[in-house]
Amino acid sequence: MCRTGNYARAVLHPPTLIMVMALALGVFSSSATSADLEFQVVDGQVLGPNLEFSGEEVSVEVVENSYISGEYMLVITLPPERAAEFERLTANNVGKYIRLSIGGTVVSEPKVAEAIAGGEIAVTGPFTKRQAEKLANQLR
Numbered sequence: 001m002c003r004t005g006n007y008a009r010a011v012l013h014p015p016t017l018i019m020v021m022a023l024a025l026g027v028f029s030s031s032a033t034s035a036d037l038e039f040q041v042v043d044g045q046v047l048g049p050n051l052e053f054s055g056e057e058v059s060v061e062v063v064e065n066s067y068i069s070g071e072y073m074l075v076i077t078l079p080p081e082r083a084a085e086f087e088r089l090t091a092n093n094v095g096k097y098i099r100l101s102i103g104g105t106v107v108s109e110p111k112v113a114e115a116i117a118g119g120e121i122a123v124t125g126p127f128t129k130r131q132a133e134k135l136a137n138q139l140r
Helices: 080-091 129-139
Strands: 037-043 046-053 059-064 072-077 097-102 105-108 120-127
Touching: 037 080, 046 080, 059 129, 072 129, 097 129, 105 120, 120 129
Parallel strands: none
Antiparallel strands: 037 046, 037 097, 059 072, 072 120, 097 105
16 A cells, blocks of 8 residues: 555556545544435536445445555445446546545545546545444444
8 A cells, every 4th residue: 555645546456446545533433324325526626526336336344454554444335237437437537636534524535546447446544443343334
């Protein structure tokens, strides 16, 4: 993972992963609302196009971060029929930030380094197992 400031650089690995630095830990709502998972382009102060998924559309699991001992991450798998939408969103916004929200709470805002294909996203940060499970439960 390559970090730039408070953000990690999006890195393409098979399977494709977005490595992100968490911006918000602490208080998360106990259940998700309307758009359970949302990706929104941030271009300066202007919010651009977004892509929303319900918790029923995605699968999520909590795994130990193999790069940093004792930290956990979420691995979110988008539905195959919508993975191309996410790839287009990232391809059209290289160099910009994409805000990741779960249940209306901003979790991270990584900078897109390149188009992200494959529909699998790893959300990393200084998450304890409990914190990662709490986020994952909002998407289940």
